[in-house]
Amino acid sequence: MNKQEYVKYVEDREKKSPVIKNSILAFVSGGLVCVMGRGFADLYKSAGMGEKPSVVLASVTLVFLAGLFTGIGCFDKVSKFCGAGLLVPITGFSNAVGAPAIEARSEGFIMGVGAEIFKIAGPVILYGNLTAVAYGIIYYICKCFEG
């Protein structure tokens, strides 16, 4: 068996992650996160806030909760079941920033927490910003033609 054959043999016999089950769990749990967000937004609205501030505050609440549960060590246990349902929404971003920060605490606040905090979320921030810039330029050009 040469290397290519071996790699193919290994890939063929490898047990794959249960995609359908994971997708359903992610769909349901991700949906629940959205329902929670909507719930918070409605709550803030009923407390007398405007539409925009209450939606922003709902996101902040979800980020806070995900950060809290990361800190007390149960986010990873729940997300093991929910998968992308918790990782793709804003909750996942909070976890991706919180988890390395907690762990880097042993190397101090500057070279530990400071340097490591965006280890996982860094690529999302960089390419998110770049995409926003690209989108902005395209939008600007389109506007020029329209005008």
Added chain:
Amino acid sequence: MGVIYFNNVYIAKAASVVGKLENEGPLGEYFDLFETDPYFSQDSWEQAESEMVQRVINLLLSKSKLKAKDIGLLLGGDLLNQCTATAFAAQSLPIPYLGLYGACSTIAEGIIIGGMFTESFKVNNAVAVASSHFCSSERQFRFPLEYGSLRAPVSQNTVTGAGAFLLQNTPAEVKLSSAVIGKVKENGITDANNMGAAMANAAVDTILRFFDETKENPCDYDIISTGDLGREGSEIAAELFAKCGLDLCGRLTDCGMLIYDYEKQDVNSGGSGCGCLACVSASLYFDKLLRREVKKILLIGTGALLSPKTVLQKLPIPSVAHLIGLERV
């Protein structure tokens, strides 16, 4: 270099220390000590692993009724960068120290080199030790602990455990009989989640070299155990042996498969890490030899020689497997 035969090296004592999950596993009763606090009362995961290494060496010394200054040589290693877990533990010991890196094959490497020193009377005794800690390894090789990533079904769980052996050149109940130093093999696997598949070739190659040269029958051995191929790697190895036409007489097993309960513990393909072979052989297998339940065993330490950087560079994972033969005298 072929098979190395030892005439005058004995393993006098063995000691093991494990974490909570390993203690709750099927081999729990065999381990000497366990610790439920993953921090081992320390401030960081790296210090926790060092503390575990210190405990296992101290336990070995007290079992052997020896003082640290009576030991001729300390050989050991772990998975952390620059082998700090072992080196930091060694700094409190007045023993000449050789730090080793063979990834998860380290304990076999330590016993082979320690055996050489002992056999040639350069030292009268030597301690070989190896350790791994789930949390320090996750941190170095994968993601931060609290990060909610999903694990692939073929991935393995790093064992929190350490094992230590006392080698000497005066007779004891267990003898180090033979060894094969493995050749580094690379089989095209780049997926760091599937280390079993990456290491299976190296294990098969070393075992084939042993039986080709010695012409011994695998049925003469009671246990032929790899270190941490896990369920996935072990099944691949079994299929490769079948293809090569070597019948291992049903003796093939793997420490990474034995240490956890697949039904009750969430460990995917099984255990891995330097501590896996070290603590299982220092407990289960050494006990079986002492109780005369088995007479001859072969242990094959399997190491995947990757780093987080080589994984990101998508380089195939080189692996090595060292074999040691132990015999009840």
